[in-house]
Amino acid sequence: VLILRTRLKYALPRREACMIVMRRLVDVDHKVRTDKNFPVGFMDVIRLQKCAENLRLLYDVKGRFTLHGITPEEAAYKLCKVTRVAKAKKATAGKNPFNHGQTQAIPYVVTHDGRTIRFPDPLAKIGDTVKLDLTTGKTV
Numbered sequence: 524v525l526i527l528r529t530r531l532k533y534a535l536p537r538r539e540a541c542m543i544v545m546r547r548l549v550d551v552d553h554k555v556r557t558d559k560n561f562p563v564g565f566m567d568v569i570r571l572q573k574c575a576e577n578l579r580l581l582y583d584v585k586g587r588f589t590l591h592g593i594t595p596e597e598a599a600y601k602l603c604k605v606t607r608v609a610k611a612k613k614a615t616a617g618k619n620p621f622n623h624g625q626t627q628a629i630p631y632v633v634t635h636d637g638r639t640i641r642f643p644d645p646l647a648k649i650g651d652t653v654k655l656d657l658t659t660g661k662t663v
Contacts, residue, residue, distance in 0.1 A: 524540040526569065526590070527549075533571075541559050544559050548573055551567055551569055564580065565580060565582065565635070567636070576592070578591065578592055578593065603634035603652065603655050604651070605643075605648065606649065608643075608647060610628035610629060629641055634653070638655070640660075
């Protein structure tokens with residue numbers, strides 16, 4: 524709602540901004556968001572369907588959030604910073620008598636926006652940047 528009102532000037536009162544959101548016209552990272560208080564973070568892709576506008580939330584030189592217009596090709600992906608690399612237990616029910624210990628573990632990475640990506644590139648380390656396809660949710 525704040526982005527629609529203060530940054531883009533698409534709505535004057537809060538009620539108009541809420542109506543835009545409730546009509547399912549705003550996508551954040553290729554998912555329709557109807558929550559008027561949904562938090563948008565760094566590198567998120569915001570798409571407004573009626574005006575076919577794609578925006579990415581970035582920092583400017585002074586450290587403030589700014590909206591940057593992007594092409595539809597750029598809106599298909601997002602760059603995410605890896606914050607954690609670990610292995611988890613196998614997520615299936617039942618036991619396999621042939622897999623024990625590390626052979627049963629599944630590698631995963633956690634990104635700066637809270638996404639968990641299973642079976643990442645084995646060379647991924649903390650602090651690396653991964654290119655994430657927003658339609659499939661997998662790394663490119």
